[in-house]
Amino acid sequence: MKVTKRFWMRSILGAAAAAALAGSAWAQGQPVKIGLLATLEGPFAAGGADGMRGAELAVKQRGGAVAGRKIEIIKGSSDAKPDVAVNATRKLVEQDKVDIMVGPLSGGEGIAVKDYSKTQPQVTFINGASGAQATTLQNPSPNFFRFNTEGAQWMVGLGQAALDKGYKRVMVIAEDYAFPYSQVQGFMAEYCAKGGKVPVKAWVPLGGKDYSSVIARIPKDVDALLVVLGGADAVNFLTQYENAGGDKPMLGGSITVSQDVLNYRGKRRDSLVGTLAAGPVADAYDGAEWKAFVEDYRKNYPVSAGGFPSPSLFAYVYYVNMKAALDGLAAVNGDLSDGHKKYRDALQKMVLKTPTGDVRLDSNRQAIGSTFVIEVVKDAQGNLNTKVARKVDNIDQMLGMKKEEFQMGTRDVPACP
């Protein structure tokens, strides 16, 4: 009795939804609703707000409309926790009925939203800034697209650069969760293949304050340290390492060499010069498109209005993903009928023009793009700054390995002691 009633209700709802979809497909002038999810709360609140700025900038550059259809942005917020991100996404998708969803920001959230996207085939999901490998490697979702490269891809090129500097043995010090695992893998895949050795890996808790036990474990015979720690953790580590009399040169992860670290005022400040790091953006990159992007960001979000002096990684990545969503929409002339089929084909085949070069998608809908290797230098005023040492293009998620050989980064994979 109850069962029949349920099916009856469902079919009515289904018919209503189908009618609504068919109706909107014909109405070309109707706005396209895009849900935008970033972390406006919690540890990445500042980054989330900048991510939203990046996404809005992409909409502004198109004048707020694509192919005659107005772009309507509906924002959601999470606090970097997967369950909160899924709740916020569910509200945007099921309550606000968005056509396209852009977000979320952090790795665990990305995996959870990808899992959720499988239950909502009528909506196209495009990543925000999340960079976990598993999102597109394990059980990829047919309607989840990622136009940014992820944590492991961001580190390609650093291994070669370290060997060029003569670092034969490197100790790894990294936070103990998915993103640093990916980063370390991206470094080691290249470094180990070319003959480098990593005798010790130290995994420290996120937000740790005391690094003395790690510092005590640093072997005498390593040439450098690969430090994959977030902003405040990196500064804490540097201070304690300096107090302990350490003198090894440093290699950094993609979020290690941030402005906090460059503003470091300790005695070892000069020893930071020459530190290598890698990531998807480089403030000092002198490509014309990048300069135009930075200029546009500064014009729209001056520091007085809460913007950053230079767009953050989050602003850039959200910008790229939102731009992909809109470029795809333009390619199909705003036509989202037939359950987004044409739109998704367009996204899949698109060669996206980004400020740092062209981006294509692989068969798992994951970006193949560029990475910068940067080096810390001292400018004329004595300020620390970064310069681009090398740009590596066309990095795919397999990091140049064969699919059968590739294993996702964990605490123990890869290893070359």
Place this chain on the structure above:
Amino acid sequence: MSAARWRRAMNTGLAAAPRPLPVAVSARPAGPAAEPDPYADSLAPEWLKFLWRTLGARHVFVLAFVLLLPFVASPFFTFQVASQSLILGLIALSLTFLAGYGGMVSLAQMTVAGIAGYALAVLGTSSSAEISLAWPWWVAVPAAVLIATLCATLIGWLSVRTEGIYTIMITLAIGVAFYYLVLQNYSIFNGFQGLRELKPPTVFGVQWRDPLPFYFLALFWSLAGYGVVRWVVRAPFGIALQGIRDNPRRMEALGFHVLAHRVAAYALAGAVAAVGGILLAWYNALMTPGSVGTSWLINILVIAVLGGMKHPIGAFLGAIVFVLLQTFAIDLIDRERFNLVIGAVFLVIVLFSPDGLLGLWAKLRSRFGPNQAMTSPTRRQP
């Protein structure tokens, strides 16, 4: 049974409490009929007569509302707002029982729920095949509830010797310790990333995670939890517990084992929270350290206080307001500032009514309605 009658029973003095009260016994469906039953000669089954005696018009109204709601509301509302409110309400209910009837404010109720969720993830199936033991659900779920109840009993054992703020401190410490344990342990709890893809089983051909079935699942267990708490607080054990809340020394002198009663209260509240924890794990389809973090420990307290601790229904009212605000506050004002709305609403409710929404309702009733007490028959603490 009317509130006034119940109050009389309560006010006959503490000496009456240890004796099984006639009302309490007759309220039990399977219990021996100790008093003459006006419906004894009819052929209706015992449980129907019981329902007839206990249900009032407002119960029927609320029941009809919650049963019909999912057929009127959208699937989104059914799943995210209604089901989530029921689940959070169930976990907050365990705190309402402990704090309202036992006088013990435990911040570790979300931890107990989290232990159940993690136990389910480890014993049942999840995305981490190397960790999960993949037991069938009908073994994993009862085992998870049992483990969580045992842990709750242990937490109770540790914390019952303390009073007031010290209980809060020790349960908070246990909660935070569990958070760091699951954050840093990789062999069992998979650390920062937690365990994913915890789906309710497909039983009787029903996908239990679809909005409608899941709502009724949550509704069933919420009603069950509510019923158990309502029944227990009228049973001899519940009466003794309220006596201990009001004056433990006198109860001790009367021959009651105060510690045993308190630990038993923790165990019962733990079982309720554990069921809520299982449902929460299924609702989110994942368990991460974030689900048992400090913010959630506090949120459960907020829900319980918001609703009011004088009656078990307060937990559910608080949960509804909490979930509605969490979901829709972002639509009300500037999206970067929506947490202000949430904070302001909480502040206003607690400021104008120390007893939460229930107290607000009682105030309105006493001002506009017939002169009748709406709050629970529990006595105010001195």
